[in-house]
Amino acid sequence: MIGLSERIGQDRVPLAEPSGQWGRAAVARTLRNALIVTRREVRDSLRDWRIMAPIFLLTLIFPLLANEMTRVFTGFFEDNGAEDLLPSLLPLMPMIVGFFPVSISLVIALETFVGEKERRSLEPLLSTPLTNTELYLGKSFAAMLPPLLASYSGMAIYMGALILGEQQWRPAPLLVVQIVLLTTSQALMMVTGAVVVSSQTTSTRAANLLASFIIIPMSLLVMLEATIMVQPHRRSLLWVIMVGVLVAVILLVRMGARLFNREELLGRALDQFNLRWIGRTFWRGVRGPAEEAFSLRRWYRLSVFPAARGLRGGAAVVLICVIGAFAGGWIAAGQWRLPLDQFAANDETLLDNLRSWFDLGQDNPHLIVMALVQNARVLLAATLLGVFTFGVMGLVLVAVPFGILGFILAQVTMAGLSPLPFLLAVIPHGTLEVPAIVLAGAAALRLGSVVTRPPADMTASEAWLAAAADVVKVGVGLVLPLLLLAALLEVTLTPRVVEFVLTL
Amino acid sequence: MIETFELSKNFKDFRAVDRVTFTVAPGEIFAMLGPNGAGKTTTVRMLTSILKPTAGWARVAGYDVVAQPTAVRASVGVLTEQHGLYERMKGEEYLDFFARIYDLPPEVRRRRPRQLMEHFGLGDALDKRLGEYSKGMKQKLALVRAMLHDPPVLLLDEPTSAMDPQSAKLVREAIKELRREERTIAITTHNLIEAEDLADHIAVIRQGRIIAHGTFAELSGRFVGAPLMELRLTQHLNGAIDALREMVAIVETGDCWLRYRAPDPALTNPQVIRRLTGAGLDIVTLSEVSRTLEDVYLQIVAEDEGMASHDRSE
Numbered sequence: 001m002i003g004l005s006e007r008i009g010q011d012r013v014p015l016a017e018p019s020g021q022w023g024r025a026a027v028a029r030t031l032r033n034a035l036i037v038t039r040r041e042v043r044d045s046l047r048d049w050r051i052m053a054p055i056f057l058l059t060l061i062f063p064l065l066a067n068e069m070t071r072v073f074t075g076f077f078e079d080n081g082a083e084d085l086l087p088s089l090l091p092l093m094p095m096i097v098g099f100f101p102v103s104i105s106l107v108i109a110l111e112t113f114v115g116e117k118e119r120r121s122l123e124p125l126l127s128t129p130l131t132n133t134e135l136y137l138g139k140s141f142a143a144m145l146p147p148l149l150a151s152y153s154g155m156a157i158y159m160g161a162l163i164l165g166e167q168q169w170r171p172a173p174l175l176v177v178q179i180v181l182l183t184t185s186q187a188l189m190m191v192t193g194a195v196v197v198s199s200q201t202t203s204t205r206a207a208n209l210l211a212s213f214i215i216i217p218m219s220l221l222v223m224l225e226a227t228i229m230v231q232p233h234r235r236s237l238l239w240v241i242m243v244g245v246l247v248a249v250i251l252l253v254r255m256g257a258r259l260f261n262r263e264e265l266l267g268r269a270l271d272q273f274n275l276r277w278i279g280r281t282f283w284r285g286v287r288g289p290a291e292e293a294f295s296l297r298r299w300y301r302l303s304v305f306p307a308a309r310g311l312r313g314g315a316a317v318v319l320i321c322v323i324g325a326f327a328g329g330w331i332a333a334g335q336w337r338l339p340l341d342q343f344a345a346n347d348e349t350l351l352d353n354l355r356s357w358f359d360l361g362q363d364n365p366h367l368i369v370m371a372l373v374q375n376a377r378v379l380l381a382a383t384l385l386g387v388f389t390f391g392v393m394g395l396v397l398v399a400v401p402f403g404i405l406g407f408i409l410a411q412v413t414m415a416g417l418s419p420l421p422f423l424l425a426v427i428p429h430g431t432l433e434v435p436a437i438v439l440a441g442a443a444a445l446r447l448g449s450v451v452t453r454p455p456a457d458m459t460a461s462e463a464w465l466a467a468a469a470d471v472v473k474v475g476v477g478l479v480l481p482l483l484l485l486a487a488l489l490e491v492t493l494t495p496r497v498v499e500f501v502l503t504l
Numbered sequence: 505m506i507e508t509f510e511l512s513k514n515f516k517d518f519r520a521v522d523r524v525t526f527t528v529a530p531g532e533i534f535a536m537l538g539p540n541g542a543g544k545t546t547t548v549r550m551l552t553s554i555l556k557p558t559a560g561w562a563r564v565a566g567y568d569v570v571a572q573p574t575a576v577r578a579s580v581g582v583l584t585e586q587h588g589l590y591e592r593m594k595g596e597e598y599l600d601f602f603a604r605i606y607d608l609p610p611e612v613r614r615r616r617p618r619q620l621m622e623h624f625g626l627g628d629a630l631d632k633r634l635g636e637y638s639k640g641m642k643q644k645l646a647l648v649r650a651m652l653h654d655p656p657v658l659l660l661d662e663p664t665s666a667m668d669p670q671s672a673k674l675v676r677e678a679i680k681e682l683r684r685e686e687r688t689i690a691i692t693t694h695n696l697i698e699a700e701d702l703a704d705h706i707a708v709i710r711q712g713r714i715i716a717h718g719t720f721a722e723l724s725g726r727f728v729g730a731p732l733m734e735l736r737l738t739q740h741l742n743g744a745i746d747a748l749r750e751m752v753a754i755v756e757t758g759d760c761w762l763r764y765r766a767p768d769p770a771l772t773n774p775q776v777i778r779r780l781t782g783a784g785l786d787i788v789t790l791s792e793v794s795r796t797l798e799d800v801y802l803q804i805v806a807e808d809e810g811m812a813s814h815d816r817s818e
Contacts, residue, residue, distance in 0.1 A: 033605065036601065036604045036605055040590070040593075040601050043593075043597075044590060044592055044593070047592045048592070119588060120584070120586040120588040121588035121589060121590055122588065123554070123584045123585075123586070123588055124582070124584055124587075124588050124602075124646070124649065125605075126552075126554050127552045127554060127577060127580070127582035127584065128577055128602065128605045128606065129574045129575075129577045129578040129605070129606070130605055131574065262553075262554040262555065263554075263555055263556055266549060266554055266555060274516065276517075277516045277517055280517070281516075457556075
């Protein structure tokens with residue numbers, strides 16, 4: 001037998017660490033390596049009759065059936081004198097023809113990510129020099145390519161049969177482009193969502209259970225698209241939906257690329273819910289360094305203030321959104337003018353109202369609590385909404401009041417009224433309330449978005465718990481005290497200032 | 505070369521690997537022995553830059569496992585605990601897939617898989633789907649995959665598990681041959697005979713810690729004492745035994761035989777023979793009682809358990 005040394009010879013591979021810079025060569029290398037993975041995966045899919053049979057049926061048979069249905073519909077509508085409705089209803093058919101094959105991308109994605117993990121064939125792949133990005137891209141392409149090609153083919157067969165057939169309906173090219181792009185964005189959404197789901201499970205069973213988090217929103221989205229599609233004058237909204245879907249895809253790609261890493265994939269006990277660890281990690285995050293006995297001063301110095309400093313980036317985003325909302329409100333006021341110039345109330349009436357409010361506040365200190373509770377409640381709702389929307393809806397909820405402020409201030413100004421009383425009704429307590437809102441908004445944004453890109457030295461769950469601890473620290477340590485002071489000012493000082501200005 | 509220092513890995517609150525330090529030089533085989541869940545596979549995964557250490561450091565083939573993961577993975581051939589093959593692929597396609605990932609030149613990509621497969625007696629299986637391979641064939645194919653890019657370092661997790669004795673012997677021979685080529689090899693195994701046969705250095709791992717480390721001779725000397733000699737005579741020892749007690753530590757005696765410890769057999773045994781022949785006794789045999797790695801391993805684990813229970817009671 002010939003020795004191994006003679007067999008494997010001197011063909012050592014040159015070793016190179018990727019520079020981390022995204023030059024053309026790096027992109028080419030990444031794509032080349034990703035496509036090696038894609039080719040293998042696609043070949044594997046093509047050999048699996050459980051994947052190929054439905055793709056074949058949905059690509060070749062289903063479009064022809066849909067074509068026949070279109071003929072029946074057309075005849076039925078024409079026979080009943082409702083042919084005017086046809087341009088509204090018929091575009092649904094190519095949408096359905098395109099969507100069904102694309103839905104298989106979810107199955108392939110779950111299979112290619114979590115199925116491989118379950119069969120333990122992932123580890124040899126993880127032991128190679130392929131980067132996480134190359135693996136992620138390669139597998140994502142593989143999950144998307146066969147269903148997308150099937151979808152495009154299905155639509156082409158459907159359209160071809162329409163054009164070559166006897167039916168009168170010919171979809172407008174822009175509509176076709178719209179449907180193709182919607183289908184593509186849906187496939188992207190399902191695959192990127194499936195990657196996120198797969199990274200959090202160790203079995204296809206668990207992944208299938210979690211897949212409802214993708215299927216349900218996708219079904220709702222398709223229903224919404226269908227509702228818009230049957231209203232031709234509103235079809236431009238489909239572009240907005242497409243942009244929204246692509247934004248979600250970008251966030252999911254970010255999250256998936258971060259979660260699809262060797263550490264997370266081979267981490268232990270992903271399906272287990274370790275309450276003890278969660279509690280301990282969260283509490284450690286809230287308490288901060290625990291070398292010495294707890295003292296409030298140390299907690300602020302070592303835990304609360306550093307957490308607040310860490311929110312600078314998020315605070316800048318919130319501030320930009322708040323300013324943007326204010327400007328947006330101002331601009332909107334130019335379009336929808338309120339008849340403030342016909343408003344009968346004079347300064348004296350306003351003053352009377354203010355006095356009665358002020359008196360009410362004097363007699364009823366509960367107003368302070370009410371103001372505090374109201375603000376805290378809104379910020380809490382923003383935080384909770386942010387958790388489920390990558391922080392986006394939290395940001396919206398925080399920004400909307402500023403849009404309303406901008407809208408009202410613009411109305412007052414455009415009506416020729418003095419904006420001073422209005423400004424003074426906001427500024428005294430606003431000096432404390434706005435920083436509190438910005439801080440809370442930044443913490444909520446981080447809590448919602450941290451899973452899309454956790455710090456390199458943390459897993460997604462650790463990063464989320466750290467962000468949750470920051471929400472509590474900043475919320476209890478800074479936001480609530482600021483809101484309390486703001487509420488005190490709002491009930492005691494602000495009415496006096498406004499009263500003073502109105503009596504001038 | 506593999507070097508680790510205080511290498512540790514935590515999974516949440518669980519410490520899977522606890523301050524593991526060892527060095528494996530080129531041309532050496534290092535065996536990690538330990539029960540399931542001892543931390544062997546986690547250590548291998550850290551050495552492959554799949555998992556990041558929580559503390560400590562490791563260098564493989566001169567590359568840092570944290571700072572240079574791609575270079576580490578390009579320098580290492582890994583046989584994973586479960587071979588994890590793609591059952592629908594053919595042997596040839598499978599190896600070509602990995603050869604492309606390792607960016608082997610086309611000529612090498614065509615030649616090497618066939619050569620390695622033939623070496624392991626799988627030349628005829630190249631065209632078969634992996635689903636048709638037997639367990640042993642799959643294990644051999646996984647080993648071929650690990651050697652495909654001619655890595656200077658091999659990390660082999662249970663290299664001969666599921667193999668028939670003939671295939672296991674073939675694989676062991678292949679590993680020894682790779683050692684002769686100055687490759688650095690680390691294996692994890694439950695198979696004590698295999699570790700004894702292959703390893704230059706052995707580390708016994710338990711609950712993430714290395715509880716004993718050294719060559720087989722060092723470990724057996726440390727944990728089961730000096731070599732045990734057995735002497736067989738033609739007649740009863742009678743009074744000669746008292747004279748022998750002054751020279752060696754006698755462990756057991758019978759009618760015509762005795763066992764004694766010889767810290768330095770080359771020095772002690774000739775003296776013993778001289779004394780007995782001088783006393784007119786005829787010696788039939790004098791041989792060392794073979795001690796297996798199993799004896800050593802069980803003793804190491806027992807001592808560690810004893811220490812752990814002592815610590816708990818305190």
